Amino acid sequence: MSAFGPTVDAAIARVREDVARLHGELTRYGLVAWTGGNVSGRVPGADLFVIKPSGVDYANLAPDNMILCDLDGGVIPGSSGSERSPSSDTAAHSYVYRHMPGVGGVVHTHSAYATAWAARGEAIPCVITAMADEFGGPVPIGTFAIIGDDTIGRGIVETLTGHRSRAVLMQNHGPFTIGKDARDAVKAAVMVEDVARTVHLARQGGELIPIPQAAIDSLFNRYQNVYGQAPQGTLS
Numbered sequence: 001m002s003a004f005g006p007t008v009d010a011a012i013a014r015v016r017e018d019v020a021r022l023h024g025e026l027t028r029y030g031l032v033a034w035t036g037g038n039v040s041g042r043v044p045g046a047d048l049f050v051i052k053p054s055g056v057d058y059a060n061l062a063p064d065n066m067i068l069c070d071l072d073g074g075v076i077p078g079s080s081g082s083e084r085s086p087s088s089d090t091a092a093h094s095y096v097y098r099h100m101p102g103v104g105g106v107v108h109t110h111s112a113y114a115t116a117w118a119a120r121g122e123a124i125p126c127v128i129t130a131m132a133d134e135f136g137g138p139v140p141i142g143t144f145a146i147i148g149d150d151t152i153g154r155g156i157v158e159t160l161t162g163h164r165s166r167a168v169l170m171q172n173h174g175p176f177t178i179g180k181d182a183r184d185a186v187k188a189a190v191m192v193e194d195v196a197r198t199v200h201l202a203r204q205g206g207e208l209i210p211i212p213q214a215a216i217d218s219l220f221n222r223y224q225n226v227y228g229q230a231p232q233g234t235l236s
Contacts, residue, residue, distance in 0.1 A: 004046060008043065008046045011045055011046065012050070015042070015049075015050045016050050016063040016064070016068075016080075019063075022041075022186045023037075026109060026189070029190050029193070031109040031110075031190065032109050032110065035055050035057060036109070036110050037107075037108055038107070038108050039051075039052060039105070039106075040090075041181060041182035042097055042103070042105065042181075043068075048069065048070060048071070048076070050067065050068055050069070051067055051087050052066065052087050053067055053085065054085045054086060054087050064081060065080070065081045066080075067079075067084060067086040071097050072094060073090045089152070092106075092108070092150060092156065092176070095152075095154060096178065100161070100178065102180070104180050104182065105180070105183065105184055106179075107179075107185040107188070107189040108177075109174060109189050111189070111192075111193040111196070112193075113193055113200055114174060114193050115169075115173075115175065116196070117139075118171055118175065119172055121171045123138045123169070124139040124195060125138050125199065125210065127199060127202065127208045127209060127210055128199065128211075129219055130191070130194070130195055130198075132211055132216040132219035132223075133219050133222075133223035133227070135165040135166065135191075135192070136224075139165050139167045139175075139195070139196075140163060141169050141170075142156060142159040142168045142169065142171060142176075143159075145170065145173070152170060155168075155170060156170070156178075166178050166179055177189045177192060
């Protein structure tokens with residue numbers, strides 16, 4: 001019998017399914033190679049999150065081998081998948097969840113163009129409207145850090161706290177993204193690679209044209225608050 005109760009158990013099961021499925025979006029959009037990269041999702045109503053196991057082929061990922069962790073990154077004993085080691089980035093994810101309570105999902109990839117900007121230690125400037133829409137400005141650079149403890153997580157939190165971007169390029173490493181849930185964080189990972197590629201190509205052709213800050217603010221506000229379909233049951 002679970003120690004969490006039926007409501008939390010149901011939430012855990014949903015997050016396991018979501019996180020397992022969303023790893024397929026990383027391969028679909030060409031954001032990862034071999035077993036690199038990871039998605040995690042916070043369990044609503046509990047101090048828990050679900051993350052990918054370390055070094056397991058994407059084709060073999062399934063809800064029952066996703067790993068359930070507490071917010072210190074400890075694997076929950078006896079839970080499904082607990083016999084496996086969690087992602088090597090688990091400490092970074094857990095640090096983000098502990099220090100950014102509004103974050104419900106974290107993603108890390110080594111997608112080629114975003115990682116190329118990270119290798120230069122260079123923020124992606126906000127020079128296309130899609131960046132203003134999605135990130136509200138430039139995609140910032142985080143400090144260099146070694147994998148294995150929560151140093152990367154600290155860099156993510158320090159860089160993104162007070163910043164509108166849901167993506168950070170950790171120097172010499174690659175992009176990490178956050179979101180209201182795992183799907184939102186995956187969307188940010190897809191979009192940061194898309195804009196990284198476009199801005200890189202644009203710069204090969206000549207000088208970039210910056211977007212005025214007032215226009216960035218207007219575009220971000222519209223996209224975040226007006227774009228898309230209104231919730232069911234409301235008039236539009």
